[in-house]
Amino acid sequence: MPDTNGVTTIKHTHIGGQAVLEGIMMRGKHNWAVAVRTPGGEIHVEEHDLKTAVSKYPWLGKPVIRGVVGLYETMALAFKAFEISASMAGETEEEQLSAKEIGFSMVLGVGLAVGLFIILPAVLTNLAVGSAAEKPFTWNLLDGILRLLAFFTYIWAVGRIEDIKRVFAYHGAEHKTIHAYEHGLPLEVETIQPYETMHVRCGTSFLLMVMVIALVVFSLVPIKALVAAWGLGSGWPTLAVAISMRIVLLPLIAGLAYEVIKWAGKQPDKPLVKILLWPGLMLQKMTTNEPEDSMIEVAVAAMQPIIAREEREAAGGVGVDPVTSEVPADVS
Secondary structure, X not given: OEOOOOOEOOOOOOXXXXXXXXEEEEEOOOEEEEEEEOOOOOEEEXXXXXXXXXXXXXXHHOOOHHHHHHHHHHHXXXXXXXHXXXXXXXXXXXXXXXXXXXXXXXXXXXXXXXXXXXXXXHHHHHHHXXXXXXXXXXXXHHHHHHHHHHHHHHHHHHOOOHHHHHHHHHXXXXXXXXXXXXXXXXXXXXXXXXXXXXXXXXHHHHHHHHHHHHHHHHHOOOHHHHHHHOOOOOXXXXXXXXXXXXXXXXXXXXXXXXXXXXXXXOOOOOHHHHHHHHHHHHHHHHHOXXXXXXXXXXXXXXXXXXXXXXXXXXXXXXXXXXXXXXXXXXXX
Protein backbone atom coordinates (compact mmCIF):
# COMPACT_ATOMS: atom_id res chain seq x y z
CA MET A 1 0.00 0.00 0.00
CA PRO A 2 1.79 3.21 -1.14
CA ASP A 3 2.07 5.98 1.44
CA THR A 4 2.17 9.72 0.73
CA ASN A 5 5.80 9.44 -0.36
CA GLY A 6 5.10 6.70 -2.84
CA VAL A 7 6.84 4.08 -0.69
CA THR A 8 5.16 0.72 -0.24
CA THR A 9 4.06 0.12 3.35
CA ILE A 10 3.73 -3.52 4.39
CA LYS A 11 0.90 -4.32 6.77
CA HIS A 12 2.16 -7.32 8.71
CA THR A 13 -0.68 -9.65 9.56
CA HIS A 14 -1.27 -12.55 11.92
CA ILE A 15 -3.13 -14.43 9.17
CA GLY A 16 -1.37 -17.63 8.21
CA GLY A 17 -2.13 -20.92 6.57
CA GLN A 18 -0.93 -24.19 5.17
CA ALA A 19 -1.26 -26.27 2.06
CA VAL A 20 -3.46 -29.37 2.07
CA LEU A 21 -4.46 -31.89 -0.59
CA GLU A 22 -5.50 -29.83 -3.64
CA GLY A 23 -6.19 -26.87 -1.40
CA ILE A 24 -5.24 -24.39 1.28
CA MET A 25 -6.27 -23.67 4.86
CA MET A 26 -6.14 -20.08 6.11
CA ARG A 27 -6.37 -19.09 9.77
CA GLY A 28 -7.15 -15.76 11.39
CA LYS A 29 -7.86 -14.60 14.95
CA HIS A 30 -11.51 -15.55 14.92
CA ASN A 31 -11.99 -18.23 12.26
CA TRP A 32 -10.34 -20.60 9.85
CA ALA A 33 -11.30 -21.68 6.36
CA VAL A 34 -10.37 -24.44 3.93
CA ALA A 35 -10.65 -24.16 0.15
CA VAL A 36 -10.24 -27.30 -1.96
CA ARG A 37 -10.32 -27.75 -5.72
CA THR A 38 -12.75 -30.59 -6.40
CA PRO A 39 -12.31 -33.08 -9.28
CA GLY A 40 -15.15 -31.22 -11.06
CA GLY A 41 -13.14 -27.98 -11.08
CA GLU A 42 -15.15 -26.09 -8.45
CA ILE A 43 -13.69 -24.69 -5.25
CA HIS A 44 -15.24 -26.09 -2.09
CA VAL A 45 -14.96 -23.67 0.85
CA GLU A 46 -15.61 -24.32 4.52
CA GLU A 47 -15.42 -21.67 7.23
CA HIS A 48 -15.37 -22.44 10.96
CA ASP A 49 -15.07 -20.44 14.17
CA LEU A 50 -11.67 -20.67 15.81
CA LYS A 51 -11.57 -21.63 19.48
CA THR A 52 -8.20 -21.44 21.22
CA ALA A 53 -7.06 -22.52 24.66
CA VAL A 54 -5.60 -19.05 25.30
CA SER A 55 -9.04 -17.45 25.03
CA LYS A 56 -10.20 -19.69 27.90
CA TYR A 57 -6.99 -19.77 29.91
CA PRO A 58 -5.06 -16.48 29.39
CA TRP A 59 -1.98 -17.76 31.21
CA LEU A 60 -1.37 -20.11 28.29
CA GLY A 61 -0.52 -17.01 26.27
CA LYS A 62 2.68 -16.37 28.21
CA PRO A 63 5.98 -16.43 26.26
CA VAL A 64 7.32 -19.90 25.41
CA ILE A 65 4.14 -21.55 26.76
CA ARG A 66 2.13 -20.01 23.91
CA GLY A 67 4.48 -21.60 21.40
CA VAL A 68 3.88 -25.08 22.83
CA VAL A 69 0.11 -24.55 22.94
CA GLY A 70 0.16 -23.06 19.44
CA LEU A 71 2.05 -26.05 18.06
CA TYR A 72 -0.51 -28.46 19.51
CA GLU A 73 -3.43 -26.41 18.19
CA THR A 74 -1.79 -26.11 14.78
CA MET A 75 -1.42 -29.88 14.55
CA ALA A 76 -5.04 -30.38 15.61
CA LEU A 77 -6.20 -27.84 13.02
CA ALA A 78 -4.02 -29.47 10.38
CA PHE A 79 -5.76 -32.78 11.07
CA LYS A 80 -9.18 -31.18 10.54
CA ALA A 81 -8.04 -29.37 7.39
CA PHE A 82 -6.52 -32.51 5.87
CA GLU A 83 -9.66 -34.45 6.71
CA ILE A 84 -11.75 -31.94 4.76
CA SER A 85 -9.37 -31.81 1.81
CA ALA A 86 -9.03 -35.60 1.65
CA SER A 87 -12.81 -35.98 1.57
CA MET A 88 -13.19 -33.45 -1.26
CA ALA A 89 -10.14 -33.97 -3.48
CA GLY A 90 -10.67 -37.65 -4.37
CA GLU A 91 -12.69 -38.46 -7.46
CA THR A 92 -14.15 -41.66 -5.98
CA GLU A 93 -14.98 -42.89 -2.48
CA GLU A 94 -12.07 -45.32 -2.74
CA GLU A 95 -9.67 -42.40 -3.25
CA GLN A 96 -11.04 -40.42 -0.31
CA LEU A 97 -9.29 -40.96 3.02
CA SER A 98 -11.33 -41.45 6.18
CA ALA A 99 -10.68 -39.55 9.42
CA LYS A 100 -9.30 -42.76 10.92
CA GLU A 101 -6.85 -43.22 8.04
CA ILE A 102 -5.73 -39.58 8.24
CA GLY A 103 -5.30 -39.85 12.02
CA PHE A 104 -3.24 -43.02 11.65
CA SER A 105 -1.10 -41.34 8.98
CA MET A 106 -0.41 -38.34 11.23
CA VAL A 107 0.50 -40.53 14.21
CA LEU A 108 2.75 -42.56 11.92
CA GLY A 109 4.29 -39.31 10.67
CA VAL A 110 5.09 -38.15 14.21
CA GLY A 111 6.64 -41.53 14.98
CA LEU A 112 8.69 -41.34 11.78
CA ALA A 113 9.87 -37.82 12.68
CA VAL A 114 11.02 -38.94 16.14
CA GLY A 115 12.80 -41.95 14.68
CA LEU A 116 14.42 -40.10 11.79
CA PHE A 117 15.35 -36.81 13.46
CA ILE A 118 16.05 -37.86 17.07
CA ILE A 119 16.71 -41.59 17.49
CA LEU A 120 18.65 -42.32 14.27
CA PRO A 121 21.11 -39.36 14.58
CA ALA A 122 21.71 -40.24 18.24
CA VAL A 123 22.40 -43.90 17.49
CA LEU A 124 24.76 -43.06 14.60
CA THR A 125 26.56 -40.48 16.74
CA ASN A 126 26.97 -43.00 19.55
CA LEU A 127 28.50 -45.50 17.14
CA ALA A 128 30.85 -42.87 15.71
CA VAL A 129 32.18 -41.06 18.80
CA GLY A 130 31.14 -43.15 21.78
CA SER A 131 29.22 -42.15 24.89
CA ALA A 132 27.47 -38.78 25.18
CA ALA A 133 28.67 -38.60 28.78
CA GLU A 134 32.36 -38.87 27.88
CA LYS A 135 32.52 -36.54 24.85
CA PRO A 136 29.52 -34.22 25.26
CA PHE A 137 30.68 -31.41 22.93
CA THR A 138 31.71 -33.68 20.06
CA TRP A 139 28.68 -35.90 20.59
CA ASN A 140 26.15 -33.05 20.53
CA LEU A 141 27.82 -31.35 17.56
CA LEU A 142 27.79 -34.48 15.40
CA ASP A 143 24.27 -35.35 16.54
CA GLY A 144 23.07 -31.87 15.50
CA ILE A 145 24.79 -32.07 12.11
CA LEU A 146 23.32 -35.50 11.40
CA ARG A 147 19.87 -34.25 12.44
CA LEU A 148 20.11 -31.37 9.98
CA LEU A 149 21.31 -33.70 7.22
CA ALA A 150 18.39 -36.04 7.89
CA PHE A 151 15.99 -33.10 7.76
CA PHE A 152 17.34 -31.74 4.47
CA THR A 153 17.44 -35.22 2.92
CA TYR A 154 13.85 -35.89 3.95
CA ILE A 155 12.61 -32.58 2.48
CA TRP A 156 14.52 -33.22 -0.75
CA ALA A 157 13.21 -36.79 -1.05
CA VAL A 158 9.51 -36.04 -0.46
CA GLY A 159 9.80 -33.08 -2.80
CA ARG A 160 10.42 -35.51 -5.66
CA ILE A 161 6.94 -37.08 -5.24
CA GLU A 162 4.44 -35.71 -7.78
CA ASP A 163 1.58 -35.28 -5.29
CA ILE A 164 3.88 -33.50 -2.85
CA LYS A 165 5.08 -31.20 -5.64
CA ARG A 166 1.48 -30.02 -6.00
CA VAL A 167 1.17 -29.52 -2.23
CA PHE A 168 4.37 -27.45 -2.34
CA ALA A 169 2.88 -25.39 -5.18
CA TYR A 170 -0.22 -24.71 -3.09
CA HIS A 171 2.20 -23.75 -0.31
CA GLY A 172 3.68 -21.18 -2.67
CA ALA A 173 0.19 -19.91 -3.54
CA GLU A 174 -0.57 -19.43 0.15
CA HIS A 175 2.57 -17.34 0.67
CA LYS A 176 2.01 -15.22 -2.44
CA THR A 177 -1.56 -14.45 -1.41
CA ILE A 178 -0.51 -13.37 2.08
CA HIS A 179 2.21 -11.15 0.55
CA ALA A 180 -0.37 -9.41 -1.65
CA TYR A 181 -2.70 -8.90 1.31
CA GLU A 182 0.14 -7.46 3.39
CA HIS A 183 0.84 -4.99 0.58
CA GLY A 184 -2.80 -3.91 0.49
CA LEU A 185 -3.33 -5.12 -3.09
CA PRO A 186 -6.49 -6.62 -4.62
CA LEU A 187 -6.54 -10.39 -4.21
CA GLU A 188 -6.46 -11.18 -7.90
CA VAL A 189 -4.27 -13.65 -9.77
CA GLU A 190 -2.50 -10.91 -11.74
CA THR A 191 -1.46 -8.99 -8.62
CA ILE A 192 -0.60 -12.08 -6.56
CA GLN A 193 1.53 -14.12 -8.98
CA PRO A 194 4.52 -11.69 -9.15
CA TYR A 195 5.30 -12.19 -5.45
CA GLU A 196 7.88 -14.69 -4.25
CA THR A 197 6.93 -18.01 -2.71
CA MET A 198 8.95 -17.47 0.49
CA HIS A 199 7.61 -15.83 3.66
CA VAL A 200 9.30 -15.05 6.98
CA ARG A 201 6.53 -16.67 9.06
CA CYS A 202 6.60 -19.99 7.22
CA GLY A 203 6.43 -23.26 9.16
CA THR A 204 9.49 -24.47 7.26
CA SER A 205 11.55 -21.67 8.81
CA PHE A 206 10.07 -22.60 12.19
CA LEU A 207 11.20 -26.23 11.82
CA LEU A 208 14.71 -25.17 10.88
CA MET A 209 14.79 -22.83 13.87
CA VAL A 210 13.74 -25.79 16.04
CA MET A 211 16.71 -27.75 14.71
CA VAL A 212 19.16 -24.95 15.48
CA ILE A 213 17.81 -24.20 18.96
CA ALA A 214 17.77 -27.93 19.70
CA LEU A 215 21.51 -28.07 19.07
CA VAL A 216 22.07 -25.38 21.71
CA VAL A 217 19.60 -26.72 24.28
CA PHE A 218 20.73 -30.35 23.99
CA SER A 219 24.34 -29.24 24.48
CA LEU A 220 23.38 -27.80 27.88
CA VAL A 221 21.88 -31.04 29.19
CA PRO A 222 24.31 -32.62 31.74
CA ILE A 223 24.00 -36.21 30.54
CA LYS A 224 26.97 -37.42 32.56
CA ALA A 225 25.56 -35.97 35.80
CA LEU A 226 22.10 -37.43 35.11
CA VAL A 227 23.51 -40.88 34.40
CA ALA A 228 25.56 -40.78 37.59
CA ALA A 229 22.63 -39.50 39.69
CA TRP A 230 20.35 -42.25 38.42
CA GLY A 231 23.00 -44.93 38.92
CA LEU A 232 23.03 -46.02 35.29
CA GLY A 233 25.91 -47.66 33.53
CA SER A 234 27.72 -46.39 30.45
CA GLY A 235 26.91 -47.46 26.91
CA TRP A 236 23.30 -47.98 25.86
CA PRO A 237 21.78 -46.66 29.15
CA THR A 238 23.55 -43.34 28.53
CA LEU A 239 22.26 -43.28 24.96
CA ALA A 240 18.74 -43.98 26.22
CA VAL A 241 18.99 -41.02 28.60
CA ALA A 242 20.23 -38.74 25.80
CA ILE A 243 17.36 -39.77 23.51
CA SER A 244 14.77 -39.47 26.29
CA MET A 245 15.92 -35.97 27.22
CA ARG A 246 15.69 -34.93 23.57
CA ILE A 247 12.07 -36.04 23.41
CA VAL A 248 11.17 -34.49 26.78
CA LEU A 249 12.70 -31.13 25.83
CA LEU A 250 10.94 -30.85 22.46
CA PRO A 251 8.05 -28.71 23.82
CA LEU A 252 10.52 -26.24 25.38
CA ILE A 253 12.50 -26.04 22.14
CA ALA A 254 9.33 -25.51 20.10
CA GLY A 255 8.29 -22.72 22.48
CA LEU A 256 11.66 -20.98 22.16
CA ALA A 257 11.63 -21.32 18.36
CA TYR A 258 8.15 -19.80 18.26
CA GLU A 259 9.32 -16.75 20.20
CA VAL A 260 12.30 -16.23 17.87
CA ILE A 261 10.14 -16.48 14.73
CA LYS A 262 7.46 -14.23 16.25
CA TRP A 263 10.05 -11.61 17.18
CA ALA A 264 11.76 -11.77 13.79
CA GLY A 265 8.47 -11.63 11.90
CA LYS A 266 7.70 -8.21 13.39
CA GLN A 267 10.96 -6.67 12.15
CA PRO A 268 12.11 -8.66 9.09
CA ASP A 269 13.97 -5.73 7.52
CA LYS A 270 16.57 -5.32 10.28
CA PRO A 271 20.04 -6.55 9.22
CA LEU A 272 20.45 -8.99 12.13
CA VAL A 273 16.98 -10.41 11.57
CA LYS A 274 17.65 -10.84 7.85
CA ILE A 275 20.73 -12.91 8.67
CA LEU A 276 18.74 -14.96 11.18
CA LEU A 277 15.90 -15.62 8.74
CA TRP A 278 18.02 -16.23 5.62
CA PRO A 279 18.59 -20.01 6.13
CA GLY A 280 14.87 -20.60 6.63
CA LEU A 281 13.99 -18.59 3.53
CA MET A 282 16.50 -20.57 1.47
CA LEU A 283 15.04 -23.84 2.80
CA GLN A 284 11.62 -22.69 1.60
CA LYS A 285 12.95 -22.96 -1.94
CA MET A 286 12.67 -26.72 -1.31
CA THR A 287 9.18 -26.64 0.23
CA THR A 288 7.45 -24.18 -2.10
CA ASN A 289 6.92 -24.32 -5.85
CA GLU A 290 5.56 -21.76 -8.29
CA PRO A 291 1.77 -22.21 -8.31
CA GLU A 292 -0.61 -22.35 -11.23
CA ASP A 293 -3.20 -19.58 -11.56
CA SER A 294 -5.88 -22.04 -10.46
CA MET A 295 -3.99 -22.60 -7.20
CA ILE A 296 -3.91 -18.87 -6.54
CA GLU A 297 -7.70 -18.86 -6.98
CA VAL A 298 -7.97 -21.50 -4.27
CA ALA A 299 -5.75 -19.47 -1.94
CA VAL A 300 -7.93 -16.40 -2.48
CA ALA A 301 -11.07 -18.44 -1.79
CA ALA A 302 -9.57 -19.56 1.54
CA MET A 303 -8.42 -16.03 2.40
CA GLN A 304 -11.69 -14.20 1.72
CA PRO A 305 -13.69 -15.60 4.68
CA ILE A 306 -10.83 -14.72 7.03
CA ILE A 307 -10.62 -11.12 5.82
CA ALA A 308 -14.41 -10.74 5.92
CA ARG A 309 -14.54 -12.00 9.50
CA GLU A 310 -11.68 -9.72 10.56
CA GLU A 311 -13.55 -6.73 9.11
CA ARG A 312 -16.81 -7.70 10.84
CA GLU A 313 -15.07 -8.13 14.18
CA ALA A 314 -13.29 -4.78 13.77
CA ALA A 315 -16.68 -3.18 13.12
CA GLY A 316 -18.13 -4.72 16.28
CA GLY A 317 -19.78 -7.69 14.60
CA VAL A 318 -20.58 -10.99 16.30
CA GLY A 319 -19.51 -14.54 15.50
CA VAL A 320 -21.06 -16.54 12.71
CA ASP A 321 -22.09 -20.14 12.40
CA PRO A 322 -19.81 -22.44 10.42
CA VAL A 323 -20.40 -22.10 6.69
CA THR A 324 -20.03 -24.54 3.82
CA SER A 325 -20.26 -23.29 0.25
CA GLU A 326 -19.30 -24.00 -3.33
CA VAL A 327 -17.44 -21.29 -5.20
CA PRO A 328 -17.10 -21.24 -9.01
CA ALA A 329 -13.66 -22.08 -10.37
CA ASP A 330 -13.15 -18.46 -11.54
CA VAL A 331 -13.38 -17.15 -7.97
CA SER A 332 -10.63 -14.60 -8.58
